[in-house]
Amino acid sequence: MIHHTVFFKLNSPAGSESEKEFFGAAEVLTAIPGVLDFRKLKEISPKNHFDYGFAMKFSGREEYDRYNTHPQHVLFVSRYWVPSVADFIEIDYEVIA
Amino acid sequence: MIHHTVFFKLNSPAGSESEKEFFGAAEVLTAIPGVLDFRKLKEISPKNHFDYGFAMKFSGREEYDRYNTHPQHVLFVSRYWVPSVADFIEIDYEVIA
Numbered sequence: 001m002i003h004h005t006v007f008f009k010l011n012s013p014a015g016s017e018s019e020k021e022f023f024g025a026a027e028v029l030t031a032i033p034g035v036l037d038f039r040k041l042k043e044i045s046p047k048n049h050f051d052y053g054f055a056m057k058f059s060g061r062e063e064y065d066r067y068n069t070h071p072q073h074v075l076f077v078s079r080y081w082v083p084s085v086a087d088f089i090e091i092d093y094e095v096i097a
Numbered sequence: 098m099i100h101h102t103v104f105f106k107l108n109s110p111a112g113s114e115s116e117k118e119f120f121g122a123a124e125v126l127t128a129i130p131g132v133l134d135f136r137k138l139k140e141i142s143p144k145n146h147f148d149y150g151f152a153m154k155f156s157g158r159e160e161y162d163r164y165n166t167h168p169q170h171v172l173f174v175s176r177y178w179v180p181s182v183a184d185f186i187e188i189d190y191e192v193i194a
Contacts, residue, residue, distance in 0.1 A: 002141070007188055044099070045189035053190055089186070091104055092142035093150055 001094065002058045004067075007043050007050035008088035014051070018084070025080040026054065028072045034063030050089065098191065099155045101164075104140050104147035105185035111148070115181070122177045123151065125169045131160030147186065161189075 012018035023040065030038040041053035058064040067073055109115035120137065127135040138150035155161040164170055 003138075007190075039192050040194040041100075041190040042193045043188060043190050045187050047187045050188070053188070090142050090144045091140060091147070091150070091188070093104075093138040093140050095136050096139045097137040 002061065002064050002092060003055065003094070004058060004064060004090075004092050005041075005053055005055045006088055006090045007041075007048070007053040009049055009051050009086045010084050011086045012084065022080050022084045025076060028076055029054070029056075032067050032070045032072055034058055034066050049087070099158065099161050099189060100152065100191070101155060101161060101187075101189050102138075102150055102152045103185055103187045104138075104145070104150040106146055106148050106183045107181055108183045109181065119177050119181045122173060125173060126151070126153075129164050129167045129169055131155055131163050146184070 010019055010022060012022070026040075029035065036057040036059065037055070039055045041055055043050045043053050056067075058067065107116055107119060109119070123137075126132065133154040133156065134152070136152040138152055140147045140150055153164075155164065
């Protein structure tokens with residue numbers, strides 16, 4: 001099982017219309033085939049500057065690749081992610097113990 | 098529920114004795130009161146340079162603070178973490194949706 005996470009900071013202030021629009025648009029990601037357990041996260045560590053995160057799981061590399069190239073994901077990235085996100089880090093992992 | 102994660106890169110090469118010793122020593126963390134669902138992770142994204150991670154949960158801030166100041170945690174940090182870890186990022190989050 002691949003855990004895909006991304007933590008990010010938005011250009012818009014918390015509670016803004018623009019932020020609401022971003023999270024609303026992200027809902028399409030949850031319906032992309034292969035996406036399991038999609039979660040929206042609030043980042044709370046003072047040791048980094050990220051404010052939010054998305055987490056999801058894929059049963060394997062094929063499902064993950066299909067998500068990455070899925071038209072709804074590609075459209076979300078170009079229309080909402082790129083203009084809205086000030087900084088981010090992607091972290092993917094497998095549980096080994 | 099607070100999810101505490103840390104992703105890191107070790108000074109020692111993969112499979113080395115020193116790496117094994119580090120992960121062996123980290124086992125003490127799993128027994129610290131308040132630590133839930135301790136997991137060892139293999140970081141697999143090519144988009145960052147971290148190789149491993151630890152993930153755990155705390156039922157609240159008090160349990161998390163108690164872990165941070167627990168003698169076994171403090172000892173692990175000074176004796177193993179500081180000399181072994183080349184770089185790391187801490188990410189904590191709560192699930193909001």
